[in-house]
Amino acid sequence: MYVEHLSLVDFRSYRSAEVPLQAGVNLFIGQNGQGKTNLVEAVEYLSTLSSHRVSSDGPLVRQGTEQAIARARVRASRDDGRVLLLELEINPGRTNRARINKNPQPRTRDLLGVLRTITFSPEDLAIIKGDPADRRRFIDTVVVTRWPRMAGVKADYDRILKQRNMLLKQLAQQGPRGQDEDALFTLEVFTEQLSQVGAELLAARLDTLSDLMPHTTAAYAEIAPVNNSVHASYRTGIDLAPGTESEPVGRDELARRLALAMTERRRDELARGVSLVGPHRDEIVLSIGELPAKGYASHGECWSLGLSLKLGAFQLVRDDGVEPVLILDDVFAELDSTRRERLAGAIEGAEQVLVTAAVGADVPERLVGRRFRVAAGEVELSTETVDSLGTTLPAHSGGGSAQ
Template sequence: MRVDCLRLTHYRNFRDVLVEASPGLNFLVGLNGQGKTNLLEALWVLAGARSPRAREPGDLVTYGVDQGHVHARVSQDATGVTRDVEVTLARGKARSYRLNGKPLPRAADVLGTLAVLWFSPDEVDLIRGGPADRRRFLDAVLAQTDGTYRRLALQYGRILLQRNRTLQQIREGQAALSLLEAWDEQLVAAGSYLTVARHALVDAIAGTAAQAYQAIAGSASTLEMTYKASGPGAVDRGAADLRSLQRAFAAHLERLRAAELARGVTLAGPHRDDLEIGLDGVEARRFGSRGQQRTAAVALHLAAWEWMRERSGEGPVLLLDDVASELDAGRRARLIRALPETAQVWLSATALDPEWLSPQRQAVRPGRAWRVSGGTLEILAGA
């Protein structure tokens, strides 16, 4: 999958820019605060994701303007199908999407049209942050490839909210205990699917992530990944089948009943799970250096890219924002070599490494570079 061209109109500090992209490597070069991250963020939003840098769609619109647009022509390598996708962002309104000129009923309907993986400077929290950061990563990968997962993840959030409310009402004597049974059943059904899917994803990408880490780090260090569910027995092991997990989950909720009623919150389920990441047998979160943590986070993204390609037949577009900072020259060079050969990559940096667009590399992997300055683009090199 690739973006052939991208147009931003009144998006943050971009008034009107058109980018004719390379199918291979696309480098955005410039000082901090000039708009490199804004451009990558626009692709993320166009793919249907929420920006972690904006609370409302209107926050993405150029100051003093009522609405902005992001439009791209997206091609699928496997099928040759080309689609036009556009998102309109307006102050005080929800995002609205159009596919091939036709409005989509819901924003969620655009998911999968343009699949992306975004590595931002904050993505190092995937390693050193809390469980929520790692769950968010797994959810972002699965939601773009599994429609059932996407639907049940949204449903699970609503069920969890209602179940917690019911627990609080029972604790305060405002509801009967029997009301909890219906929410238990729904929580178990949706939550078990999410847990099984996450387990399967982690199991599938663990080996690839370990190889990617060694390739970028240039060392024999071992990257380890383990999905830790918040319940015992079959839940903790990642049950071999959905039914086994559902039975274990339901039984665990029964054991937690008194504690949940006392606290008024749901104490088990995928909303409390974690992805443990280690390096040579120790927690990368606690003992890894900044360079090791960043390398591990990149390795996870590259492994997820390969899994998404195998799952859907189309590798997502890779967005790597400031990925080379805090990496030494050797790791930066090895990172470029480790990028999937068929991936379209958008990479931002404060300076262009001459090796990235050398004649030798251009012969193997076409690339293009732009200087980003104050919301404008100037092409530096092309292929």
């Protein structure tokens, strides 16, 4: 799966842009602030309906305009002639609209799963150094990339959690003597719903983390210049011990244990006005060798581990039978020469890689492909461009403009 053409209208700094991409490596070279990250961000947004840079739609729309449009023509594979046209109309403060092959979709979420991407950027160091929420967000992103329907499960969980927290806050304000039976019954209903949906999300996280770590360990061994092992453990507010030695905890049992834990913490929840048990409180502890990565790992080790997690996710999705687009946004500048070469070797077999860099020399020479120059809001094919067949291409404008 790869993007063969990207079109933008009023997206970020671009009034319009027409960018012809290819299978294999595509390099966007330009100084900071010229718009190269905006291009790969659009691809990411069409894939995940989210951005690694911002948490809301507003910044995605060019200043002074009310709407942005991102389109991508996606080919199933180099050997498969099937092509899909994905389009997302971004309307901050209003409902976004999605189309596939010009056909309107009932929900923007229907785009999920058509194009799969794995993105690594400097912001992803938060997976290692940041709060538990950053690690939960990472694993949920991988879960949805593997199983797009889980986006609906996560949305349901967040909705029920919000309703339950609002009720708990109301009951906390009333105090023990003022809590009416109807509200307490409603709390029981929310508890049951949250435990059921939470069990589905928790099971998907546990399965994904278990499947992910062997790939992450292999990637770290390949990228890091020292021989250290990496580990991950999932910490939650319930007992995850299996019912038998041979079988993991099933989803129904997870739901039962979640509901029981919520009941046991009921007094504390009513006193504090917030849900204290569930996937929204969980933590993933990442370790290098015998020590937790957060607080102990060096800057280089954090980069290697963060990159290995993303490469592990990339390989995991490939093992699931899907070739995702790999996006590396301003990554090579942060790596030493050894890690650069090892990373280049690790991604050479990807169906499509989109790379941004401020300095072309930061990208190893072995990553030959289609090279674009991004400057002053213009995207142009470089004279250094080599297509996926090894043929040198003439320079011409990709049609990008931020004017």
